[in-house]
Amino acid sequence: MKVLTVRPDILVDYMYGQKDLNEKTGLMREYRRWQPKDDEGNPYRGEILLRSNSRQIPTLPSRMAGVIVNIEKTIKTSKQVVWHVRFVCLVHPFKLDEGKLTGFSEVDDSLIHREVFNWCDEKKLVKEIDGPMEKIANAYIKKHPAAKITPLSEFPKEMLVLAEKEDAYFSDFLKFIYKPTVDIVQMMSPRLVEHTLVSE
Incomplete structure (x- = not known):
């Protein structure tokens, strides 16, 4: 699965389903300077795993894979690309070292265990x-x-x-x-x- 690295506080916001949430659509927003692409360079739509980077912030998780979201659409503005994503599920926490600053990393799907319940709700x-x-x-x-x-x-x-x-x-x-x-x-x-x- 494709992996995106975010700050610890951002990861927690996604885990709680509150990252710039549009309550009408149920979509959250991620802001990047690049378009999500698949392996062939085409616009990527689908599930990605989010993990926190190595920053150590009191009360927040570091280097932890925490949640799967689904990229449904992207909108390019003059300054950035807005990703509109939907919460899919929590994953059982596991360690992932920090990945790329731009673009996706990859993780073996066998390491990902989807939770049967949204424990953060x-x-x-x-x-x-x-x-x-x-x-x-x-x-x-x-x-x-x-x-x-x-x-x-x-x-x-x-x-x-x-x-x-x-x-x-x-x-x-x-x-x-x-x-x-x-x-x-x-x-x-x-x-x-x-x-x-x-x-x-």
Whole structure:
């Protein structure tokens, strides 16, 4: 897959789907001085992997592959080329050294593992995973006042599978963050531990 290197803060903006977002079209914008081209030199349209460069900025990830976006169109102005891209999915964080300043780098597709859920969509995460898990845990403790833990058997299997994937994602994401704050470490701590769940 083709790879584009961006600043750590820009990568995070893309991961959260907020990089100069046009809310009507759902498209984000990237600004470059060059047109995206395929291997034959033709205008490139399609998916690319974004990774952060080697700059070390506190609380942000360095040299991390983080998200796939799709280039849908480009518009050339007198000063720059505006790429209109759409969020596709997060990828499981992995290290990629800094690539070209102009043009695309390449990465073996086998290294890319697409995430099944947008873990950076906090509202969706709370609505579909964290919120329901907390509700079940609270209900169990209310029923069993003497209990200090909620057995994993109380939770739907599919919910646990997603919770484990969420834990794995944020655990690896945290490894790339330069000087994370205590709040960030806490936020990215395993959800299964946070809910004090254990196997029976």
